Amino acid sequence: MPARSRRSTVGVVDLARELGVSTATVSRALNGSPAVRPEVAERIRAHAESRGYVANRLARALSAHTSRAFVGFVIPYVDTPAYSAVAAECARLLSADGTQMILTITENDPERELRQLRELVASRIAGLVISPSTYALDETRRLLAELPVVELHRASGIEAPGVFSDDEQAMTESVLHLAALGHSRIAYLGTPEALSNGAVRLRGVRRGLELAGLDPAVPMRLVEPTRENGRDAAAELLAGDTTALLVGGGSLSVGAAAAARASGRRIPDELSLVVYGDPAWFALADPPLTTVQVEYAELARRAARLLLDSLDARHAGTPAPEPGPHLVTPRLRPAGSTGPPLHR
Amino acid sequence: MPARSRRSTVGVVDLARELGVSTATVSRALNGSPAVRPEVAERIRAHAESRGYVANRLARALSAHTSRAFVGFVIPYVDTPAYSAVAAECARLLSADGTQMILTITENDPERELRQLRELVASRIAGLVISPSTYALDETRRLLAELPVVELHRASGIEAPGVFSDDEQAMTESVLHLAALGHSRIAYLGTPEALSNGAVRLRGVRRGLELAGLDPAVPMRLVEPTRENGRDAAAELLAGDTTALLVGGGSLSVGAAAAARASGRRIPDELSLVVYGDPAWFALADPPLTTVQVEYAELARRAARLLLDSLDARHAGTPAPEPGPHLVTPRLRPAGSTGPPLHR
DNA sequence: CTGAAAGCGCTAACAC
DNA sequence: GTGTTAGCGCTTTCAG
Numbered sequence: 195m196p197a198r199s200r201r202s203t204v205g206v207v208d209l210a211r212e213l214g215v216s217t218a219t220v221s222r223a224l225n226g227s228p229a230v231r232p233e234v235a236e237r238i239r240a241h242a243e244s245r246g247y248v249a250n251r252l253a254r255a256l257s258a259h260t261s262r263a264f265v266g267f268v269i270p271y272v273d274t275p276a277y278s279a280v281a282a283e284c285a286r287l288l289s290a291d292g293t294q295m296i297l298t299i300t301e302n303d304p305e306r307e308l309r310q311l312r313e314l315v316a317s318r319i320a321g322l323v324i325s326p327s328t329y330a331l332d333e334t335r336r337l338l339a340e341l342p343v344v345e346l347h348r349a350s351g352i353e354a355p356g357v358f359s360d361d362e363q364a365m366t367e368s369v370l371h372l373a374a375l376g377h378s379r380i381a382y383l384g385t386p387e388a389l390s391n392g393a394v395r396l397r398g399v400r401r402g403l404e405l406a407g408l409d410p411a412v413p414m415r416l417v418e419p420t421r422e423n424g425r426d427a428a429a430e431l432l433a434g435d436t437t438a439l440l441v442g443g444g445s446l447s448v449g450a451a452a453a454a455r456a457s458g459r460r461i462p463d464e465l466s467l468v469v470y471g472d473p474a475w476f477a478l479a480d481p482p483l484t485t486v487q488v489e490y491a492e493l494a495r496r497a498a499r500l501l502l503d504s505l506d507a508r509h510a511g512t513p514a515p516e517p518g519p520h521l522v523t524p525r526l527r528p529a530g531s532t533g534p535p536l537h538r
Numbered sequence: 539m540p541a542r543s544r545r546s547t548v549g550v551v552d553l554a555r556e557l558g559v560s561t562a563t564v565s566r567a568l569n570g571s572p573a574v575r576p577e578v579a580e581r582i583r584a585h586a587e588s589r590g591y592v593a594n595r596l597a598r599a600l601s602a603h604t605s606r607a608f609v610g611f612v613i614p615y616v617d618t619p620a621y622s623a624v625a626a627e628c629a630r631l632l633s634a635d636g637t638q639m640i641l642t643i644t645e646n647d648p649e650r651e652l653r654q655l656r657e658l659v660a661s662r663i664a665g666l667v668i669s670p671s672t673y674a675l676d677e678t679r680r681l682l683a684e685l686p687v688v689e690l691h692r693a694s695g696i697e698a699p700g701v702f703s704d705d706e707q708a709m710t711e712s713v714l715h716l717a718a719l720g721h722s723r724i725a726y727l728g729t730p731e732a733l734s735n736g737a738v739r740l741r742g743v744r745r746g747l748e749l750a751g752l753d754p755a756v757p758m759r760l761v762e763p764t765r766e767n768g769r770d771a772a773a774e775l776l777a778g779d780t781t782a783l784l785v786g787g788g789s790l791s792v793g794a795a796a797a798a799r800a801s802g803r804r805i806p807d808e809l810s811l812v813v814y815g816d817p818a819w820f821a822l823a824d825p826p827l828t829t830v831q832v833e834y835a836e837l838a839r840r841a842a843r844l845l846l847d848s849l850d851a852r853h854a855g856t857p858a859p860e861p862g863p864h865l866v867t868p869r870l871r872p873a874g875s876t877g878p879p880l881h882r
Numbered sequence: 883c884t885g886a887a888a889g890c891g892c893t894a895a896c897a898c
Numbered sequence: 899g900t901g902t903t904a905g906c907g908c909t910t911t912c913a914g
Contacts, residue, residue, distance in 0.1 A: 203659075205907055216885045221909055231883065248660040253907035256596040256890045261909095263661070267641070271626060273834075278622030282615060285643045289654065294661060297611070297641040299629045310633065315547075316592040317607070317638060421818060451822050474765060478795045480824035490617075549891055560901045565893055575899065597891035600906045605893095 204245045213241055224249065251294070255318050262293045262505050266314040266322035269346070270302040275472045276444050276490065277325070280346060283494030284323060291502055293320065302327045302418075308334045315341070320505050323497050326350035328388050342504035342514070344497050349390040353517050355504070357497045359488045360521040361391060361442065362398035367526050368440050368468045368486060369402025376534045377438040377466060381413040381431040383424065383450055384442035392416060395442035412436075417446070424449025425456075432457045437466060437535040442486075444471035451479060462533035473527050481530025488524040496520055548589045557585055568593065595638070599662050606637045606849050610658040610666035613690070614646040619816045620788050620834065621669070624690060627838030628667060635846055637664065646671045646762075652678045659685070664849050667841050670694035672732050686848035686858070688841050693734040697861050699848070701841040703832045704865040705735060705786065706742035711870050712784050712812045712830060713746025720878045721782040721810060725757040725775040727768065727794055728786035736760060739786035756780075761790070768793025769800075776801045781810060781879040786830075788815035795823060806877035817871050825874025832868040840864050 206224075210217040215238070222230045223238035255263040265288060269277045281297065288295050296314060300307040307327045311334060314322060321342030326334075330350045338352050345356030372380050382399050385392035396416070403410045413434050415427035424446035431439060432453060439454065441447045447469035459465040461481060468484045469476055476483035500515050507514045550568075554561040559582070566574045567582035574582075599607040609632060613621045629639045640658060644651040651671045655678060658666060665686030670678075674694045682696050689700030716724050726743050729736035740760070747754045757778050759771035768790030775783060776797060783798065785791045791813035803809040805825060812828045813820055820827035844859050851858045 206909095207907080217908080218886080218910075219884060222884090225909085229883065234883090248656050250600070250907050251657070251661045252596045252600040253890090254909075256594070256600055256892090257907075257909040259890075259909090264640075272616075272629065273619070273623040273626040275617070278625075279617040281622075281625075281641065282617040282643055285616065285641050286645070289642065292657075294640045294642070294657065296608075296638045297625065297629050298633065298638070299626055301630070312592050313595070313636075313638065317595045448818055448822070452818075455822070455824070474792055474796075475819050476822065478792070478799070478820070478823045478827075480799070483822075550893095551891080561892080562894080562902080563900055566900085569893085573899065578899085594891050597906090598893075600908090601891075601893040603893095603906075 203250075204247050205250070209238065209242055209245065209247060212245075213238060260320070260509060261318070262291070262320040264294050264296055264317055264319045265501060265505075266298060266311075266317075266319045266324070267295050268298045268300060268307065268310060268314070268322055268324040270300050270325055270327055272297065272299060274445055276347065276488070279490035280494040280497065283491045284498045287495065287498035288502075300327050304329050304331045304334065307331070308337075311337050321501055321508075323501055328386070342501065342508055344501045344504065346493070346497050347391060349519070355500045355515045355517050355520060357493050357500065357520045357522065358391070358394075359493065360523045361395045361486075362401065364486045364524040364526060365395045365398025365440070365442055366402040366405065369399055369408075370406055371484075371526060371528065372438045372440065372466055372468065372532065373402070373406035373408060375438075375466065375532060378408055379412075379436045379535075380408070380438045380440060381415075381434065381436040382440050382442065383415050383417075383427050383431060383446055385419050385446070386416045389419075392442070399440065399442070419443045419445045421445050421449040421452075425453045428453035429457070432459065432465070437464075438468070438532070439465065440468045441470055447471050447476070447483075447485075451476070451483060455479075461531050463536040466532040466535070468526075468532060473529075477529070479531070484529045484532040485527050486524050487527050489522055493522050496522065547594075548591050549594070553582065553586055553589065553591060556589075557582060604664070604853060605662070606635070606664040608638050608640055608661055608663045609845060609849075610642060610655075610661075610663045610668070611639050612642045612644060612651065612654060612658070612666055612668040614644050614669055614671060616641065616643060618789055620691065620832070623834035624838040624841065627835045628842045631839065631842035632846075644671050648673050648675045648678065651675070652681075655681050665845055665852075667845055672730070686845065686852055688845045688848065690837070690841050691735060693863070699844045699859045699861050699864060701837050701844065701864045701866065702735070702738075703837065704867045705739045705830075706745070708830045708868040708870060709739045709742025709784070709786055710746040710749065713743055713752075714750055715828075715870060715872065715876065716782045716784065716810060716812065717746070717750035717752060719782075719810065719876060722752055723756075723780045723879075724752070724782045724784060725759075725778065725780040726784050726786065727759050727761075727771050727775060727790055729763050729790070730760045736786075743784065743786070763787045763789045765789050765793040765796075769797045772797035773801070776803065776809070781808075782812070782876070783809065784812045785814055791815050791820070791827075791829075795820070795827060799823075805875050807880040810877060810879070811875040812870075813875075817873075821873070823875070828873045828876040829871050830868050831871050833866055837866050840866065 223235040251263040255261040343354040387393040417423040428450035470486045473485040567579040595607040599605040669691045687698040731737040761767040772794035814830045817829040
């Protein structure tokens with residue numbers, strides 16, 4: 195047994211020495227460079243494998259100025275299905291590609307976001323997936339412009355591909371669903387217009403009202419997406435004489451459902467309710483809630499793919515994926531919580 | 539303007555040159571070494587700040603053999619509250635400490651787990667938080683023994699501190715709650731004993747039955763924690779003549795709640811139901827479900843703290859945190875889904 | 883096709 | 899206290 199430094203991990207120099215080749219050749223073989231004789235390459239790879247060699251990602255990334263050792267995943271929260279489901283799927287797909295995902299929570303605070311972005315850049319991330327905070331800083335945009343970025347859920351107006359739920363259509367459809375049932379006094383609870391998806395959803399609602407020939411001036415509350423806000427704002431809306439409540443936002447929906455229940459109104463007779471998010475949870479309610487269902491896993495798959503494509507493109511010098519929005523269409527799943535209004 | 543390489547980021551050599559000191563001094567000042575004159579240190583830090591210097595974490599970690607640039611977070615899933623809530627809080631706390639969290643999903647597959655662990659080690663992580671997969675490999679244990687580890691939710695029998703929900707007590711309490719209401723035909727739906735928390739919960743159930751003076755041979759199904767399994771297994775259990783169903787597991791609870799509803803039994807008159815997880819969701823059900831509530835944020839705080847303490851200890855050479863389990867006590871929140879059995 | 887050697891940006895001995 | 903210098907483990911010109 196050679197006098198290797200004890201218990202230390204095996205590196206390229208070890209492999210090179212043991213095989214009687216240079217570290218350059220080892221490196222090339224391991225990185226699949228075509229500039230090495232196939233048989234040699236194979237021998238090196240086999241040996242590396244048998245020695246349980248695992249490249250030091252730090253050294254690799256530090257040396258090769260371009261490397262996909264790490265990518266960033268920057269989101270405002272992760273303890274909500276809209277984010278956790280996507281984080282899960284992205285982590286899976288990126289890991290399959292051999293890149294590690296650094297998870298970062300901004301709590302929707304632009305300052306934190308910028309700080310974390312800086313730290314990520316300091317970690318030489320190859321690129322990142324981001325749900326920008328509501329008011330992204332200019333400096334943030336500047337940083338984002340310098341590396342492959344895929345936007346998720348929210349857009350910040352930067353030149354980058356993004357993956358979003360096509361909420362406009364879903365919201366329009368939801369309004370039309372309610373209108374078709376005979377509702378004319380519809381209230382809307384959503385997220386602020388400053389949030390790109392808040393704006394999109396609101397647009398969908400307005401369009402739905404227009405298509406249904408209803409008064410566009412419906413009772414409306416736009417609040418930051420938390421359960422508490424959802425509950426409180428829904429309670430206010432329900433104090434009015436609306437016959438239907440449409441909610442655009444997952445956390446808001448949980449709060450709104452609670453408020454609807456607390457209001458004592460019978461559903462759907464005295465109140466029709468359309469919520470947003472994961473139908474499995476809302477199916478627990480009695481009656482089960484009509485839900486706008488978003489395919490988070492599909493969103494994640496597209497985001498991961500786009501990011502990997504961007505990295506490939508940058509590496510190969512080929513054109514990057516088109517920066518346009520990539521939309522995933524949610525589905526309105528009618529359930530027991532929507533029906534004709536009882537009294538008009 | 540000096541002929542700096544254009545648009546490149548500023549590094550220690552730049553700072554050193556600009557201040558007329560050596561890179562060593564810069565490094566020392568930036569790392570708060572006491573071996574540098576305070577006024578010089580301050581000047582360096584101020585300059586670094588003004589130049590927007592951010593240290594390259596890769597170089598730092600590669601050079602300093604010990605560094606807390608990265609920590610790993612290795613969990614089987616993240617799209618379930620038990621994991622996403624904890625991931626969120628840990629990411630927050632670790633980020634506040636300046637370390638980045640690499641998120642890794644094992645899908646409860648021991649092979650994947652090992653592969654990912656190897657990759658994490660190759661990234662020179664300072665330590666990690668892990669929820670071991672059901673059957674962790676020996677090689678996995680060996681790797682884990684070499685770095686600061688904090689176990690979460692599940693234990694794998696390694697010598698490391700761990701943070702767990704004290705489910706034994708909660709399950710015992712749940713059984714006693716049901717027994718006190720007059721139930722004697724209680725069924726249990728939980729996770730397999732091979733999972734450490736499955737075993738713990740089952741032990742709690744058995745103890746509860748014993749304390750209540752009930753027959754320990756209750757109808758029981760132990761299945762992998764997914765919603766589908768929960769629904770199917772609950773349906774089977776409900777086909778029997780039990781008057782109460784106790785569920786030990788968050789995803790199982792969602793499925794079980796669905797199955798209970800599908801069974802058509804009136805709750806709580808014809809069936810008392812105790813679920814596990816986030817009360818906010820289960821409050822949507824009608825009646826609201828009696829829930830074993832786990833403080834995930836508290837779990838996360840403890841896990842993060844323990845990990846940081848372990849890192850500090852290793853750095854300072856002081857003793858590591860005691861490897862014993864650190865328990866967070868869940869609360870049984872009685873709600874409308876549990877009541878006296880109607881017919882016996 | 884392969885090897886020698888020069889870094890990547892930082893920290894840590896070791897001198898002064 | 900501070901500077902010089904040698905790496906950390908890998909990739910990558912540049913020669914051959």
